[in-house]
Structure formats: C-alpha cells, structure tokens
Amino acid sequence: MSAEHAEMGVFQALLGRRSVRKFTDQPVDLEDLRRILEAGRWAPSGLNNQPWRFLVVQAGDPRQAALAGLTKYGHIVREAQALIVVCLHKPAMYHEGKDHQAAGACIQNMLLAVHGLGLGGVWLGEVLNQEALVMEALQLRTEEYRLMAVIALGHPAQPSSRLDGAGGSARRPLDELLLEAL
Numbered sequence: 147m148s149a150e151h152a153e154m155g156v157f158q159a160l161l162g163r164r165s166v167r168k169f170t171d172q173p174v175d176l177e178d179l180r181r182i183l184e185a186g187r188w189a190p191s192g193l194n195n196q197p198w199r200f201l202v203v204q205a206g207d208p209r210q211a212a213l214a215g216l217t218k219y220g221h222i223v224r225e226a227q228a229l230i231v232v233c234l235h236k237p238a239m240y241h242e243g244k245d246h247q248a249a250g251a252c253i254q255n256m257l258l259a260v261h262g263l264g265l266g267g268v269w270l271g272e273v274l275n276q277e278a279l280v281m282e283a284l285q286l287r288t289e290e291y292r293l294m295a296v297i298a299l300g301h302p303a304q305p306s307s308r309l310d311g312a313g314g315s316a317r318r319p320l321d322e323l324l325l326e327a328l
Contacts, residue, residue, distance in 0.1 A: 159258050166266025167222050169300030173205065174228045178263050182230070182299070185259035191248035197238040198252045199291060201231040201284060205300075212283035213296065216276045222268060227300035230256060231284060233291040249294040260299050267299035 183200055191197060203209045205227045213229065214220035223229065232253055239245045253269055260267035273280050277293045286293075321327065 163261040165268040166302045167268050168303040169225045169227055170303050172301045182256050182259045186252040186256040189252035189255045192244035195238050195240055197234045197245045198249055199233045199235045203229040216279050217273045219270055222298050226298035230297040232294045236290055253295055265299055266302035267297050270296045
C-alpha cells in the first residue's frame with residue numbers, strides 16, 4: 147500500500163467517523179470486539195504505562211440494565227449490543243492529567259476501529275456523573291479503578307448522519323481554533 151493511499155485511509159476514517167446512537171439487535175462478533183479492544187490497547191500513553199482497563203458488557207448481561215438506569219442516555223445503553231467500560235487502573239497511573247489524555251486516545255482508537263469495522267458506536271461520558279453508582283453496579287473497586295467512559299456499540303440501525311457536530315452544528319473553522327494564524 148502506498149503512503150498516499152494509507153494517508154487517505156486514515157483521513158477518511160477520521161473525517162467519516164460519526165457517533166451512532168441507534169443499533170439493530172444483531173450481535174457484535176467476538177472477533178470484532180477483540181479487534182476494537184486491540185485498537186485501544188495500542189493507544190499512546192506516557193511512559194508506555196498503558197493505564198487503561200476494559201470491561202465488556204454484552205447485550206443481555208444484567209449489568210447492561212443497571213448501567214442504563216444510571217445515565218440519561220439509558221435508551222442508548224439498552225439498545226447497544228456491547229458496552230466497553232473504560233477505566234484507569236490506579237496502580238498503573240503516574241500522572242493524572244497524562245493518564246486521562248491516554249484514556250482519551252485509547253477511546254478514540256476504539257471508536258475509529260468501530261467505524262473501520264462497519265459498526266457504530268458512541269462515547270458516553272455522562273456516566274461519570276454517577277461514577278460511584280456505576281462502579282458499584284459493575285462491581286469494580288473505586289480504590290483500584292477510575293471510570294473514564296462507556297462506549298456503546300453495535301450495528302447501526304440507520305446510516306450515520308453527516309452532521310458535523312452535536313445537534314447538527316457545523317464544525318468551527320480551523321482559523322477560529324488557532325491561537326495564532328498559520
């Protein structure tokens with residue numbers, strides 16, 4: 147594969163990925179779940195400490211219903227065919243800010259893998275508002291783990307929207323985001 151072709155593939159994935167919030171009842175293949183988790187595993191982290199830990203909750207698991215009751219996005223959690231709970235392993239952490247950044251990179255890697263496999267997914271961060279209850283429902287010790295997000299995923303129930311941002315708002319122009327002009 148040429149470098150130009152690889153670059154196009156990366157940019158197509160970055161620009162084509164959308165948050166998918168509605169799923170069919172078709173199960174997610176276990177091999178696809180493994181590939182998604184592998185993508186997360188290969189995210190960069192400070193000192194290569196790889197502080198992330200994953201809990202996969204598949205459709206029908208009683209923990210799915212428990213999670214659905216702890217977020218205003220319960221309808222998304224209930225429809226998902228798999229949930230990937232992303233936590234930081236506190237003993238593996240060395241710098242809170244850098245480890246949180248690493249978790250974000252890990253989550254983004256997994257979302258890109260979801261997209262690349264033709265699946266749909268969404269990053270649910272709102273569950274952090276109920277972190278203690280979520281951790282209790284998942285039977286995860288808060289002394290050992292810090293909740294970062296839940297990725298809800300499955301086969302998209304409808305084609306992904308071409309919206310450029312939440313609620314349909316367009317992405318801000320690059321010049322508006324630059325602190326200094328290029």
